[in-house]
Amino acid sequence: MPIPTVVREVRAFLSASLVRPVERQRDETPESRRRRRIVVGVTLVIGAVALGLALAVRPGDPLFYAATLGVAAIWTVGALVSGPLHLGEGHTRDGGRSRGVVQGILLGLGLMGIFLAGALVVEQIPLLRGPVLDLLDHARFGSLWVVALVTVINGIAEELFFRGAVYASLDSRFNGIGSTLLYAASTLFSGVPLLTFAALCLGLLTAAQRRVTGGVLGPIASHLTWSLGMLFLLPPILTPGG
Template sequence: MIQPVRELRNFAAAALVEPVPRDHSEPDAAFRRRRVVTAVTLLVGSLVLGGTLRIPPGDDLFYLGGLALAAVWIAGGLAAGQLHVGWAHTRGEGFARPVVQPLALAALAVAVFTAGAVVVGQVDWLAGPINNVLDHARYGSLALVWAITVINGIGEELFFRGALFAAVGRRHPITVTTVVYALATLATGNLMLAFAALVLGVLTGAQRRVTGGVLAPIITHVIWSTAMLLLLPLVLDLVR
C-alpha cells in the first residue's frame, strides 16, 4: 500500500508542484508590449465569447462566432511574444516533452467532472446552464461543435496559460490567470461555465508553472473539453 501512495505523491509533485529549470526572461520593452497585447486581446475575446454563447442553439452563426473567438485567442497569444512548448520531469534525471502527465491529469479531471455532473444533473437550476451550452451540440452539428471546441481549447491555452501567464510575471501567475479566465468566461452569463473555468484554470495553470510551456495545458484542456462534450449529455439525460 505504501508504494502506490509514494508513486502518486511523486507523480503529483512532478506534474503539478516542482518546476523544471528554465530561464524565460525577456527585455522590459518586450514585457510591456506583451502586457498591452494581452490586455487588448482579453477585451476583444471576452466580448466575442459573450456574444457567441448567446447565439441560439442550431443557428449557423454559432460556428462563425466560435471560429472568430478561436482566431482572437490564437492571434493574441502568438502576437504577444514568444511562447514555449515546455518540458516535464521524467523518472530519471532528464526531461521530456509533457505528454503522459497531462493525459493522466485530463483523465482525472474528466472523472471528477463526470461524477459532479451526476449530482448537478439532479438540480434543475444547476443543470440548466450546462444544458444551454450542450444544446449547441444537440441541435447543431456535433462534428463542427467538437472541432470548434478543440480549436478554442488550444487558443485559450495559447492565450491564458501562454501570453497572459507570461505577462503577469512572477507574482501569483496561477491565481491571476485563473481569476481572469473565470471572469472572461463569466461574460457568457453562465455561472457553471465560470466555475468550470476556475477549476480548469488552476489545473492547467499549475502545469504551465511546472513545465514552463503550453503543451501540457493544451493536452489537458483538449482531452477534458472533448470528454465533457461527449459525456455530459449522456450523464445529464440519465439523471434527468
C-alpha cells in the same frame, strides 16, 4: 500492486507534473513585458465580449461555429502578437524529461472524472442543470463532430493565450492565480455560472502545469482531454434517457 506502492506512484506523478518546476532562464526586457501586457489587455476585452456573443447564438444555428472560431482566432492572434511562446518541458517520475503530453492527458482525465461525478449532483438541481443543458444544446442540435472540432481549436487557442501570453505577462509572484482569474472572468458574459467554475478549476490545473513545464503543450493536452470528455460524456448524465 500494493496500496503503498500505488500511493508512492501517484505522489511521484503529481510531484513531477504539478510541483517541481524545470529549471530555465527566460528574461524579458521591461519594454517587451509592457508590450505583452498591452496586447493581452486589449485581446482579453475583445475575446471576452466575443465569447459571450458566440454562446448567445441559438443552438443549431451555423453562425455558432463561425462565431466560436472567431473567438479562437482572437485568442490565437493575441497570443502570437504578444511575444514568444514555448512548448515547455517537464520532469518524469524517474528524473528524465518529457514534453508533458502524457501527464497532461492523465491530469485531464482526472479532472474530467471529478466533474462527471459532480454532474450527478448538478443533475438534481434544476437551477444549475438548466444553463449547462442550454450550453450543451449546441452539440445536441448541431453536428456533434463539428462541435468537437471547434472545441479542439478553441481549447488550443485558449491555452496559447491564457497559459502562454497572459501567464508570461504577469509578475511571477501571482501569474498562476492571476491567469486563472482572468480566464474565469472571460467566461462571465456566458451567463453560465458552472462554466466560470469550470474555468477556475481547469485554469488552476493548467497554470500549475505551465509553472512546472514553462510552456503550453502540457496544458493543451489537459484542456483537450477534459473538454472533449465533457462534451461526449456530460450530456448522457444530465439528460438520462433523453
